[in-house]
Amino acid sequence: QQQVKQSPQSLIVQKGGISIINCAYENTAFDYFPWYQQFPGKGPALLIAIRPDVSEKKEGRFTISFNKSAKQFSLHIMDSQPGDSATYFCAPQKAGNNRKLIWGLGTSLAVNP
Amino acid sequence: KAGVTQTPRYLIKTRGQQVTLSCSPISGHRSVSWYQQTPGQGLQFLFEYFSETQRNKGNFPGRFSGRQFSNSRSEMNVSTLELGDSALYLCASSLETGELFFGEGSRLTVL
Numbered sequence: 001q002q003q004v005k006q007s008p009q010s011l012i013v014q015k016g017g018i019s020i021i022n023c024a025y026e027n028t029a030f031d032y033f034p035w036y037q038q039f040p041g042k043g044p045a046l047l048i049a050i051r052p053d054v055s056e057k058k059e060g061r062f063t064i065s066f067n068k069s070a071k072q073f074s075l076h077i078m079d080s081q082p083g084d085s086a087t088y089f090c091a092p093q094k095a096g097n098n099r100k101l102i103w104g105l106g107t108s109l110a111v112n113p
Numbered sequence: 114k115a116g117v118t119q120t121p122r123y124l125i126k127t128r129g130q131q132v133t134l135s136c137s138p139i140s141g142h143r144s145v146s147w148y149q150q151t152p153g154q155g156l157q158f159l160f161e162y163f164s165e166t167q168r169n170k171g172n173f174p175g176r177f178s179g180r181q182f183s184n185s186r187s188e189m190n191v192s193t194l195e196l197g198d199s200a201l202y203l204c205a206s207s208l209e210t211g212e213l214f215f216g217e218g219s220r221l222t223v224l
Contacts (some may be wrong), residue, residue: 032211041217044213045214091156102158103148
């Protein structure tokens, strides 16, 4: 059974702080590493994703760091804002016909004002 | 561009009944996948359809089934409902690979 382990389960950060969420996977065939963000009452939405040919990708305040040898990737949220309060999921996958995504259990982030 | 539309948004059923949920994907997307979301289990993959064919299936019992029509709209059906089927059912559409675009889900309560 392929496994994806996401940590921490929940996180409380002060406004302006850095939020870090980690995702560990087992399948070395994965070649697409996304983070999804979900607000209450909404479906998840892609936040940022990385492919294994780079070790880091930054989009605004959001950065993915990828460590292929450790089979881990992380989401860093700089200058965290109350509007970032949401649940974050990692869902590594192998490109191609396989859409049988294995999702992390999610990290509930609360940013205090 | 219209997003993914799921209907109904909320529904209440009793044990033993069956339910059908509908998903209209983004125009041009031929892949539709379904997920069950519960607080303890996160998102679990149910199945994926591409061009009217089931391409992948998760580890759910045969009570869970789906189909896709020629216009890419998809339905999922759950028969003989159990209390444990209470969940948010999410549909996502995509091009063949890559980013998933989710609807807001259908929240099913089984009494």
